[in-house]
Amino acid sequence: MTEQNPALIKETFPVGPLQCNCTIIGDPITKKAIVIDPGGDPDIIMSKLEAHGLKAMALIHTHAHLDHFLASGEIKKKTGAPIHLHKEDKFLWDSLETQCRMFGVPYNPIPDPDYWLSDDQELPCCEGVAMHTPGHTPGSMCFHFEKENLLIAGDTLFRRSIGRTDLWGGDFKTIEKSIRDRLYTLDEETTVVTGHGPDTRIGEEIRENSIIRG
Template identity: 65%
Template sequence: MPTTPKLIRETFPVGPLQCNCTIIGDPLTKKALVVDPGGNPEQIMARLEQHGLKAVSILHTHAHLDHFLASGKMKEQTGATLHLHRGDQFLWDNLEMQCQLFGVPYTSVPPPDRWLEHGEALACGCGVALHTPGHTPGSMSFWFEGAGLLIAGDTLFRRGIGRTDLWGGDARQIVRSVQQLYTLDETAVVITGHGSDTTLGEEMRENPFVRA
């Protein structure tokens, strides 16, 4: 039987706070998801072009300023739809205020086109959205079972978890969300919101904040 080509995946830090932006592309249709475009839209567009991909969806793990700064430009240049969980609408509505508080230049962005729901299939048919609140009320992770890949945003880090002392954070919720992620394939690679990749198995055994 013919094998299914592997998804195209590239992750690289962008923006003033070095958020990890990830491109997930279907090698057959050449459609792509862009997750957390936190700045440097020209760089993201260049990477898409290098892979011969067209962005159709811009996904946000949550609505903190460092995960959206290139979203407006990306939508303008590609026509891709903006996606966010409704629980973070209050943060999205106050992105300019967030930027002012952290001394980061504000780049305008239109309202989200679609609200993400737990368990919904993502564009390209290659993954699903998982609601993993705690870092923010609307924090999402994106699970690509066939590729053994989890984009966890700021919910789970290598030997860490997301902070819960910002707007809407909840320490108990983030523990429950991480435990939910631990039910997935422990061999899966985890793309974190900042810093290096890890695996679910490593975090299940060695994360000092939440163990399986």
Template identity: 70%
Template sequence: MDAARPALIRETFPVGPLQCNCTIIGDPVSKKAIVVDPGGNPETIMARLDKHGLKVVSIIHTHAHLDHFLAAGKMKELTGATLHLHQDDQFLWDGLEMQCQMFGVPYTPVPAPDRWLQDDEELACGCGVALHTPGHTPGSMSFWFADAKLLIAGDTLFRRGIGRTDLWGGDYPTIERSIRQRLYTLDEEATVITGHGPETRLGDEMRENPFVRA
């Protein structure tokens, strides 16, 4: 990493009824930012952005379960940012009302995604790449920020756990392959931001995760 370039601005905090981890990633030079998984509490997310002096240019989703995008529509309305998702999760995005009914969560309509995320696509701000890591859902994505040694894994990888595969489109062999082949090949020193709960270190999961080890 270029020593002259200041570190990315990063803040992660739980939002929404299911306490999904929402992450703000900001470029300290341009002050442009991406928001990952706005699962609720849009006022809180906006306040954190304002605190850092950041402007959102894109709202990206690790997957399309309701708890990861309940505030997406409001965030787009407030910021004008574009919504991004992998196309294989479109059926979940289209079924948000059904998901909310199943989990007893109030339904708030969201607009269609503006762009489909692609595997190995460079993210806005030029600070990271999208990795297609299916298994929890068909379109599950992780986001890798190599210079910062930071991995946003969504519900694919947790601290000593992995994402459940018993919901719509989930598949255990697929999530195992995604973790082994895409995530466990990254820097062992990386900090992993999970979809819920505490952060972890990638090398610790490679050695100690009871479900998938390197």
């Protein structure tokens, strides 16, 4: 009888001036990891990686609003990990300086993404899969770790709420379709790590989300 593979290492913590949830997911055997939405506080992110003994293989972004990638350049410099983003959010990535100015956040140049994410693409480690879920932004992504019953939802789905659609490229009908057709079809026990605030579960949102019910 073979032993089951140990659970992935997962830690989520708020970073940056807008308290974006950054998530580190690592393989406990290979020690390879991905950093999702490094939205600030690069020293904290690096200390978390070091505490778990993990090596960042990729910096993965749910979308390109400033609060989700403010530390990306610094983390890339420290780890060499490439930056991943959906191409439809490149216009937002290119407008970082404007976004920072609007929110009164210091501007630090960040290099262009190294790789473009696509729908149903396997992530570099930990058996995660990218899901294109536009609506909050045209290139918004969620990341599904089926074996762990885990979804990193970015700003697409929140506990009892959804992502804003009044910012650049947002569209309510599009986010509604993404949530109904992609997210609400997942296992109801799936834990949802949101872009800001507390976790939730798919089943809870299907039944209790007042904006988009299943």
